[in-house]
Amino acid sequence: MSTAPDPHDVLGYLLKHAHLRFTALTDTALRPLGIDSKDFGALRVLAGREPASQLQVAQRLGIDRTTMVALLDELERKGVVARRPDPGDRRRNIVELTEQGERTLDAARTAYREAEEDFLAAVPPQAAAQLRATLRELVE
Amino acid sequence: MSTAPDPHDVLGYLLKHAHLRFTALTDTALRPLGIDSKDFGALRVLAGREPASQLQVAQRLGIDRTTMVALLDELERKGVVARRPDPGDRRRNIVELTEQGERTLDAARTAYREAEEDFLAAVPPQAAAQLRATLRELVE
DNA sequence: GCTGATCGTCAGTAACGCTGACGATCAGAA
DNA sequence: TTCTGATCGTCAGCGTTACTGACGATCAGC
Numbered sequence: 285m286s287t288a289p290d291p292h293d294v295l296g297y298l299l300k301h302a303h304l305r306f307t308a309l310t311d312t313a314l315r316p317l318g319i320d321s322k323d324f325g326a327l328r329v330l331a332g333r334e335p336a337s338q339l340q341v342a343q344r345l346g347i348d349r350t351t352m353v354a355l356l357d358e359l360e361r362k363g364v365v366a367r368r369p370d371p372g373d374r375r376r377n378i379v380e381l382t383e384q385g386e387r388t389l390d391a392a393r394t395a396y397r398e399a400e401e402d403f404l405a406a407v408p409p410q411a412a413a414q415l416r417a418t419l420r421e422l423v424e
Numbered sequence: 425m426s427t428a429p430d431p432h433d434v435l436g437y438l439l440k441h442a443h444l445r446f447t448a449l450t451d452t453a454l455r456p457l458g459i460d461s462k463d464f465g466a467l468r469v470l471a472g473r474e475p476a477s478q479l480q481v482a483q484r485l486g487i488d489r490t491t492m493v494a495l496l497d498e499l500e501r502k503g504v505v506a507r508r509p510d511p512g513d514r515r516r517n518i519v520e521l522t523e524q525g526e527r528t529l530d531a532a533r534t535a536y537r538e539a540e541e542d543f544l545a546a547v548p549p550q551a552a553a554q555l556r557a558t559l560r561e562l563v564e
Numbered sequence: 565g566c567t568g569a570t571c572g573t574c575a576g577t578a579a580c581g582c583t584g585a586c587g588a589t590c591a592g593a594a
Numbered sequence: 595t596t597c598t599g600a601t602c603g604t605c606a607g608c609g610t611t612a613c614t615g616a617c618g619a620t621c622a623g624c
Binding site for chain 2: 294307414422
């Protein structure tokens with residue numbers, strides 16, 4: 285007999301809606317800073333590293349290099365990152381945080397951490413750590 | 425000091441890419457049956473229940489009722505579901521699985537289960553169960 | 565019967581991220 | 595050194611997903 289299946293038991297549903305909920309929370313937390321969670325991901329990847337080309341940044345973010353163009357256009361318009369030509373390879377642009385970008389990122393880290401804690405508040409800390417570890421293995 | 429942050433440690437990244445990977449796997453597994461994971465979710469929600477209106481089905485799926493229209497159009501075109509007017513309330517359509525829909529769903533369950541197992545193969549079964557439980561609490 | 569709410573539908577829109585193509589540039593081989 | 599193939603950033607276009615806002619038809623309560 286075909287039991288009535290609770291969609292909440294289905295991994296696809298759970299992953300999708302967990303992601304939706306999480307991005308909704310973090311977007312809200314970051315909005316006062318003028319960025320969203322997608323922007324934040326880019327800023328974080330740029331911080332504390334060697335200067336990197338657009339392609340390298342895109343690969344770290346797991347997005348296409350063509351998607352990177354629009355993202356950088358927006359971040360540059362907001363004044364948090366800057367593109368400059370790579371002197372060693374003129375096909376490339378080097379992407380850097382601006383000073384304002386550094387400041388924004390500092391504030392964003394705090395806001396993001398709080399949003400993450402809110403999101404994870406429904407489960408014990410040990411389960412949250414376990415979740416992260418399991419997801420990391422599944423994504424690898 | 426700002427450490428170089430591994431994007432793979434960030435919950436948003438993990439949730440997004442876990443979901444992407446999972447839907448890619450299940451879509452591939454379901455493709456021979458002519459449906460995708462979105463379709464499968466709808467079929468599953470329809471099976472073994474009272475006949476339901478479009479709105480009720482949409483709510484169970486966690487999507488908007490306007491999104492439901494296009495989804496049902498597609499499923500009806502594929503011959504796996506049927507709409508018929510609700511005799512008790514002519515504003516409503518009752519949505520049902522067709523016989524072909526039942527057969528498709530049976531086959532899809534198997535294909536889906538295998539894809540899910542493939543996805544979860546990277547972690548021990550206990551971690552998989554824990555993942556599901558934690559996500560369910562986070563989504564509630 | 566009216567009035568306000570509900571349901572399904574549709575047009576329009578927005579976000580996201582892809583493919584395919586292009587010019588500019590680079591690296592290696594002839 | 596010049597040619598050839600690959601690489602990088604850019605752009606136009608497309609497909610997916612799912613929304614808002616509006617509409618007609620219908621229902622329920624007064």
